[in-house]
Amino acid sequence: MSDNKAITTRAADFSAWYNELIMRAELADYSPVRGCMVIRPNGYAIWEQMQANLDRMFKETGVQNAYFPLFIPQSFLAKEAEHVEGFAPEVAVVTHAGGKLLDEPLIVRPTSETIIGSMMSKWIQSYRDLPLLLNQWCNVVRWELRTRLFLRTTEFLWQEGHTAHASEAEAEAETLQMLAVYRKFQEDFLAIPVVTGRKTESEKFAGALRTYGLEGLMQDNKALQLGTSHNLGQNFAKAFDITFQSAEGSMDHVWGTSWGSTTRMIGGVIMTHGDDNGLICPPLLAQWQVVVVPIHKTDTERAQVLEAADRLAKDLRATGLRVHVDSREGIKPGAKYYEWEGRGVPFRLEIGPRDLANGTTMMARRTGGGKTSLPLAGLADVLHREIETMQRFLLDAARERREAGSLRHPKSKQEFIDFIEGGGGFVYAGWCGDPAVEAEIKEVTKATIRVLPDAEFRTGDAPTRCIWTGREAVAEAIWARAY
């Protein structure tokens, strides 16, 4: 059970607030293995909601799930030049197994382009086998030096989609389709407004032709990358000899994509919506959307109230709501409120003898605004509307905060620097396209180019000059310090 000490406030220490919130809500815990976390039931339930909804959205686009080996022969990694350079430094290596030294060491997968590529080359012969649209839900390992619960851990859970197509245009369409799926999921379920766009060469996936990403802005004005979608071109197809015969009879390499999202999204939800009392979980993502707390003094009251609470829960569940009755004994209602508040449950219903007599219940929203007495009759409809309203409210509030924390088109390099150093969020400005300039800005401000934003996120006239060099701008970029 959580202790009852208040957590550090966001204003006092955002990083301490984040860790203490996770402990208080029992979302995760540190493990005895360096850099690895334990996802506790309260946190895992959120992941299950994420999985169920994303998985449905993937399948609606024709994607099928499969499972590929955890281990990858070390030599596979080296087959794609950029890929090995990007991942070799952070892999975990199995050298011994079954009591013997292995002939070839095995890498614990940091991502699965290579092992899946090797299988695709076996399965794909003809254009009739395309597109091949696969996804797997699994664990991956990247040896990180500095770790943060959910945000950056040595092992994490994710899904990785891998597809093969007959043309570059189809692969690009798939890459953008999955970016759109992630965006819809993150806005509709996580209530996190994201900016989408292309990554620069220095930030793209090791082995990709082009990487697209989704960026949220957290309450501390740091950016969090919430997913990526890669057009792999023919890079892995050439490395793993994935060829197909076209309808016309010619042989060609397939065009690939891969796309992933991880348990890091849970950290994004915490840092987007949480307050100084703990987690605020968007209702569509919550394990329990409604918690019913029975209130009683005598044993007679207790029996009546519990029976009414169970009946109420049953009626609400029948309409698709996820409802829990907290009938634990020996814990006062106030302590229960405190606990469910910390865990982020969107709606609390209190039900006591007076409510029973009146046919009402007292409803409290996790987002504040005091308690409201509601008639039990028609309550399910009210709650379904409340869920919609809170879901929209959280997304709108996060978007307003992001916009208030963003600077569009600073007049000068100094304004850019001052804004970032003053704790500001996204900076939209022109960039000359020179990687050396990108690196210099990172060195000076610790801000990186999050994305070259898609058209709908750009406003006003496109900047004509690079904010740093004054040279001609080739793109508008969004900079921020990032997790």
Next chain:
Amino acid sequence: MSDNKAITTRAADFSAWYNELIMRAELADYSPVRGCMVIRPNGYAIWEQMQANLDRMFKETGVQNAYFPLFIPQSFLAKEAEHVEGFAPEVAVVTHAGGKLLDEPLIVRPTSETIIGSMMSKWIQSYRDLPLLLNQWCNVVRWELRTRLFLRTTEFLWQEGHTAHASEAEAEAETLQMLAVYRKFQEDFLAIPVVTGRKTESEKFAGALRTYGLEGLMQDNKALQLGTSHNLGQNFAKAFDITFQSAEGSMDHVWGTSWGSTTRMIGGVIMTHGDDNGLICPPLLAQWQVVVVPIHKTDTERAQVLEAADRLAKDLRATGLRVHVDSREGIKPGAKYYEWEGRGVPFRLEIGPRDLANGTTMMARRTGGGKTSLPLAGLADVLHREIETMQRFLLDAARERREAGSLRHPKSKQEFIDFIEGGGGFVYAGWCGDPAVEAEIKEVTKATIRVLPDAEFRTGDAPTRCIWTGREAVAEAIWARAY
């Protein structure tokens, strides 16, 4: 796509039949990593059905899902004496990570009692924290020398439940409850009749007080263990110092259980129900319960038939049926029938111009019996009943086969030996309880004690004498050769 060569028959070579069925149905494939398999979409869809149903059954008993690290410090394994002896020889070891030699090697989890025990010791303080009922769905690695797709692979997918209780009686009740959950799942969904009972000391889990198991008898009369449930006693609680304060204020170690089931169950379904044409998937477990094959010659017919097939599928889906319309062009209906037969789809509906005119469809069952013309009106109800009937038929047929392949109470040691060597299945007989005798029987017949069966599986008078030694029997045992 599958080729169209018939697979080896069960009678000719059961093992070749098994492998060829898996390849034909595209359930799994060999990977470039020794002993590791790839689960292809057709196989993974069966696993998803297994997961969804088992997971629901677990949660109905109060179990919550969580996730623990893949890696286990090598020293943890050694904390429970029997556990290390059982698992140390078959672990994979990470010695290097992030480009450096690790101070302490990490084991890739073969099972998670130790890492979960170490966390439980942190989370459990009081009787109020008990019972703690956890489960995780994950991958595990055991370095096997001889591997078989689904049945025995170096890496496999499973669920492992881990619970902690305040008393031995509660732990035993949990152990038996989960055994009952597995049995219900395997009989209701996999349509595999299982014998439950206790494992002997030599066959129990390394570190358990008592292990219970579920055994199915495959078509080749070999037994397949389909799940195990362990009463761990206080063994891991003592090794990892998991203590709690009782209501009376005394300190005690918790009592633990663990229980697991794996992707091996897919192999069990294949070997229980499959025939010489391929997989027969029990309808409650099938990705597609019904496949609709449109039949047409002209373009006009094609448009009409496809529209009718889509409408039919939509109507059937609205009643909860899992329906796929195979509208692929360039493949003849006969080739489609052959493919879906190999993949084990329970019901096929053919719909052509004549059916449209008559308001009917032609239905074929995967279990045989010719085609039946059915009116489209009321078809969903008919199919729901057909599903129930086929599900029951498969379970009954498998039970009859098992009983026909079992020998109860042989008169002599020689009858036992002859039966096993003649390819027979379960032998029920008295056993003196001596592990040396158990070992000798295994040496001579290659048969092992699968379980000391629960009361309902024993018949007639309990054997009073050991079948091998003639000494007094302490239990009735079931022997078989096993996977």
